[in-house]
Amino acid sequence: MSAATYDQVRHVIPEVEWALFEPEIEAIQRLKREQDAVILAHNYMTPEVFHGVADIVGDSLALAREAQHVEAGTIVLAGVHFMAETAKLLNPGKRVLLPDLRSGCSLAESITPDDIAALRRAHPGVPVVTYVNTSAAVKAASDICCTSGNAVEVIESLGTQKVIMIPDQYLARNIAARTGVEVITHPGACEVHERFSPKDIDDIRDGHPGVTVIAHPECPPEVVAVSDFAGSTAQMIDFVTERKPLKVALITECSMSDNVAADHPDVEFVRPCNLCPHMKRNTLTAIRRALETGRNEITVDPALEVPARRAIERMLAVKTRPEAKDHS
The missing domain is CATH 3.40.50.10800 (NadA-like)
Incomplete structure (x- = not known):
């Protein structure tokens, strides 16, 4: 084996x-x-x-x-x-x-249940959508969870014109641009993805003509805007599998490129390398x-089990679409 x-x-x-x-x-x-x-x-x-x-x-x-x-x-x-x-x-x-x-996880450490309580007081009646990159305590204080792969569908499933989306400010802004729903954000960010900049994308294109750039939606919106495709890691893999670009750069944690490259030896991978130490x-x-x-x-604290599980199960009950946002 x-x-x-x-x-x-x-x-x-x-x-x-x-x-x-x-x-x-x-x-x-x-x-x-x-x-x-x-x-x-x-x-x-x-x-x-x-x-x-x-x-x-x-x-x-x-x-x-x-x-x-x-x-x-x-x-x-x-x-x-x-x-x-x-x-x-x-x-x-x-x-x-x-x-x-x-x-x-830098995102999980950026938000607490007290932060959610403050947001609810400032925005009464607005549902709280919490990124799965959070602690059980934060999930328990939320209405529903989401991931980068299903955030659009989760927000649309609520049928409201305004949501509180925590804690990743960049994911929230990128999702808001796709849904037309007003999104109230929290100043959290992924320590890997927040380091990417539009200049990084320009440098990749200059050094590798013809490259297809795929960005994770935890990247700043300015990075997503100059990329060819934006999606979760699973959606990135699907893009490479289905479209077979000759040359691709995955704007995310760098081991991702190695894993996808192992399954696609015919695709050339440009490897911008931001590592997640965790x-x-x-x-x-x-x-x-x-x-x-x-x-x-x-x-998990028994007092948190039921409300945290409920937020996760509500997310899993939402039907998701396989496609991510394509900027090409």
Whole structure:
């Protein structure tokens, strides 16, 4: 199995590196069988995790959906803390492990329930749409969750002319431009995506004529405006799979390019590299140790379980469209 996996990733992982990864991969596969465990991995995982040990991969929306159907008794969430909390909320009877408890998120840390209470007082009666990149406490104080992949449909499902959308100010502004709904924002941002600028896009186009630029909607609106396509990580993958651009730049966390490139060796990937330090804590060693020790188990305050789960389930009940915004 390991040799077959390496055939898939050999053009993104040098053979000398794979020789170091292989024993860890084999140990993790054995531990998964022994402990009735599955690994859910976000699209930002490094290729040896994404292709080597993950059972289910995807963006935040896909992982939330798939978490509902996991049959194994243990879930290892190779991502960040809020993702593991979401998996636990949807599987209260299962053990959920996070490889490294330091795997946080700048967006989740930018908002508190008190902030939501203040926004509700300032805007009475306006529904609160909360990005899934938040703590269980914040979800519990919200009306409905969303992801970058379904934010448009979630907001449209509410049938209102005004919403409070938290905490990512850039995602909120990009979604507002697509819905015609007035969006009240909060000054949160992703530490990876906020660093991209229109000049970065200009430099990429100058250095790589003919490149197709695909931006994540957590990027500033000025970046989205000069890109060819904007969408969640899952929608980015769909774009590359369906349209097969000869040359593409994914304006997002840089491991994403490696993972997509492994499946599309015929596409040339330009790699602007902004790393998420939290995602990168999910190493093979950390995953193996979590399975070996059972440490880093995620729990949720019982007082938060019902309201937080309700906000997530309301999101999952919204029918989503597969397409993202195309600027071409």
